Amino acid sequence: MDTTQRTEQQRSADRRRRELLEAADRVVLRDGPQASMNAIAAEAGITKPILYRHFGDKSGLYAALAKRHTDALLASLRAALDAPAERRERVEATLDTYLAAIEARPQVYRFLMHPAEGTQGEQEFDTGKHSAPLLRRMGEELAQVIEERLDLGPGSQQLARVWGHGIVGMMHAAGDWWLGERPCTRAELVKSLADLLWGRLAAAGDKIGGPGF
Amino acid sequence: MDTTQRTEQQRSADRRRRELLEAADRVVLRDGPQASMNAIAAEAGITKPILYRHFGDKSGLYAALAKRHTDALLASLRAALDAPAERRERVEATLDTYLAAIEARPQVYRFLMHPAEGTQGEQEFDTGKHSAPLLRRMGEELAQVIEERLDLGPGSQQLARVWGHGIVGMMHAAGDWWLGERPCTRAELVKSLADLLWGRLAAAGDKIGGPGF
């Protein structure tokens, strides 16, 4: 029975941790990325210190919270990337999956994109690494898929990584802008972005009278 | 003489304002986006309240500060976009201009990209508008150039805007990742991104044995 007791304790801790994460989720969904530790603790029915005992500090909690959503979104994207269809169709499906996700839960999406920004965290922002982890992970995932499937000749790995991060950034920025202004339907946005990736920029003709872009 | 006196007073105020902005610039360059109002005031040799008298609140100061850099960067980009050369060359020059700017002053760049995030600001983040103003402005500028110069058929304006924001996002994300990891030279990055925009993704062949991306 002692083993069951030990597992019982661990289970209890894990369950508590999951409960806390779900409470944090609710608060973030309501208050956005500015959700305070106090508010999260109150939502969970407890006080701050036990939150800190579970997650270390705010970035720890946010990282745990972000990992759940990031994992879920990445799984959806992988499914779209792996679907049995033509390349263009798969690209469009991936774009649409991402856009549908951010459309359905803008608060969560915003939280994932601007997580850190701690009032007084470590100052080691000299070079980079400040970008949202979700963007980086998506970029690396896409790079891997590109490198696995496409024949890009010499330097393919590096090219695939550049493209992975570039395409993810394109998707992100366009989605962000689209969410704010809603200038067109999701399907139209998907098609426009796919057209861009399909080289329509290079193929387009100059306007009459102009020197061309 | 009263007019000169009034202008003298206004000049004095404007000069002070510029001095404060330059002090703020120095602090942001040193401390990054977490630069506190206290630190900025101390750098300027004064105390907080007069900073607030000049700029209202933190976001006001940051907006004034961001406008300077944004204007400067946008001017450089416009120059690259307007250069008398072929389209591909111009695209590469624009990419390179942007990347050179963020490479030269990563702190400023980071400040421009993550400005707000006030601890207790207005909560109206429901839909969008949380993206960095620099990104939006660059996207709109690029959209305008594309729409002016390219013949894209029906729906050209909307297409141009999607592309503008998408390309800017691509540039941003790839540059961010590149700044952090430095996996290649700037020239290589520029060429890879231009290749992506030129449709090499669609043109690439499948790898042997795979279903193709």
Added chain:
DNA sequence: GCGTGCATGTTACTAGCGGTAACCTGAGTC
């Protein structure tokens, strides 16, 4: 039965942030 760990939870605090009210001070004007 009784102390001993140990996890869980609390109150009460520190240090620093953005922002503001109230006060002070010195130059110019009638």
Added chain:
DNA sequence: GACTCAGGTTACCGCTAGTAACATGCACGC
């Protein structure tokens, strides 16, 4: 000399992240 008014300061508020110290309950070995 009194009066005004811009420029500047001290001292504060309410908030935040994070922590130390104290309390409580529950399983163990003796």
